[in-house]
Amino acid sequence: MIFRQMFDSVSSTYTYLLASRAGGEALLIDPVFEKTDRYVKLLEELDLKLVKVVDTHVHADHITAMGALRDRTNCVTVMGEQSPVDVVSMRVSDGEAVTIEGMALTAMHTPGHTDDSYCFRMDDRVFTGDTLLIRGTGRTDFQNGDAGQQYDSLFNGLLKLPEQTLVYPAHDYKGDMVSTIGEERANNPRLQVDSRAAYIELMAGLKLPNPKMMDVAVPENMRMGLNIDKQREVATVTSETIIKDNAADMILVDLREDAERVKSGIIPGSVHAPYSRLDLHLDMLKQTGDKTVVFYCAVGERSTMAVTIAQGDGVSGCAHIPGGFVAWTEAGGNVARV
Template identity: 65%
Template sequence: MIFRQLFDSVSGTYSYVLASRHGGEALILDPVLEKVDRYCQLLRELDLKLVKAVDTHLHADHVTGLGELRDRTHCMTVMGDQTKADVVAMRVADGDKVTIEGLSLDVMYTPGHTDDSYSYLMGDRVFTGDTLLIRGTGRTDFQNGSSRAQYDSIFNRLLKLPDETMVFPAHDYKGDTVSTIGEERRYNPRLQVRSVDEYIELMANLKLPNPKMMDVAVPANMHVGLHQEELEKEGRALSAVEAIRVLGRPDILLVDLRESNERMKHGMLEGALHTPYPSVEESLKPGGMLREVAAATGRRVVFFCAFGERSAMAVAAAKQAGLSNTAHIAGGIDAWKKAGGPIVHG
């Protein structure tokens, strides 16, 4: 396994690059905008393809690198269901898994620092975002934070993990890089409380100043979605209502870009071909399945995904590959359901 811990000294943020080898798929956790050049350099040096960029929560102390990495690498952006970000390619919930080739992260909803805070468990290590820090915990006094919820997330979720589980947080301000669950249980001063009420009182009396970047970072991080208006102007976007009208037409080929677990959880469109987004570029090359089907049948390829971000990127990739008769469903399955479109489960 490839594992790299990267640090932004301005915001005290740790970002993590994870990969297995084989085809070189990679994932990054909590990227910082100003460090995107460094991440891309590292990906090139290690011959990795960034597939997913994940934020553990909506950050207030730095502008996320999610959007810039998506634009440069065409990776998928991932956040929790509760995020206030306008559009991300994939939203996850407690109990889901975030996977790339050879690696799987268990999704844990651990609110408290914010109401959209998640942790990600991978074997012998857990990425705790700002929920559990090394000898500290994330503040709970803004972004719908809750000391009560954080107590539950830490004491009833994270501290239930084996003592030897390594803790990799999203921030550190003292130079520590890693801890363990056992260490934090014994030595974290904020965890030496006897009750939830005592924890709430402790957190209420921290009297911390707001993060310096908060007024800039929060609004910026809420608007990371890929702009899709140009596709609409080019006539390469169907509204959900328009897509419902063409469902089943023989001249239309619907292509579902979501992953199998998303399809099982949220339902499918009848007759749609399943081509997960990471394989699209290969499928559009000469000899690729999508290219061959489109050429042989003359059907218009209409991509769709969860919220329209992956499908918009697929349309752009198709255009670059010389396949012009494509479009996407703006807003994805989310918009389709809101418009009353039929869903198949199973």
């Protein structure tokens, strides 16, 4: 496994790079905008292809690099389904897997620091975002934070993981880099409470100043997605048109992953070409005769990028469904189960 822990000294943020092998696919957790060039260079140096970027929650103390990395590398952005961000390529819920080649992270919804906070567990380690820090926990006094929920996320979730599980937080202000669940259970002062009420009282007494970047970072992080206007900058075919014409003269191409297709269903008659393997399908998509290739994904972000990638590779006349499968179902389109 390739694993890197990178530090942004301005916001004291840790960013994690994961990959199963050199030459393979990579994933980044909680990247910082100002470090985008550094990540891209490191990916090149390690011969890795960035395919997914995950944010554990909407950050208030730095601007995420998710949007910049998506624009630079065409990677997929991933956050929890509760995230208030305008557009995220893939949204996960509690227990779902975030996969790249040779690796899977399990999403754990751990609200409390924010209502969209997630931790991501993998084998011997867990990436705890701002839910559990080394000898601390994330504040719960803004962004729909809730100390009671955080107590539940900690005591009924994270702290139930095996004691030796490595804890990799999103921040550290003292220079600590890694801990374990057992070490935190025993030594983290915030975890030495004997009840939910005591934890709520402890957190209410913190009276912390707001992060310096908060008024800039939160609004910026909320609109990092390829919104509907950006999705319309490439060729589109609306759900309504497809429904009206019964997809005549079109080949509908589903870019989502298996788990998303099973969870939500598919557009009947569509073919499957997962976005991460799009390059393997481009030759086939050049041989569709007079039929137009129409990509779709969950919300239109991957399909927007797919149109640009496919046209650049010579797939002429392709388009996508703005708003993706969500727009399709909202327009009353039929759904088939897989």
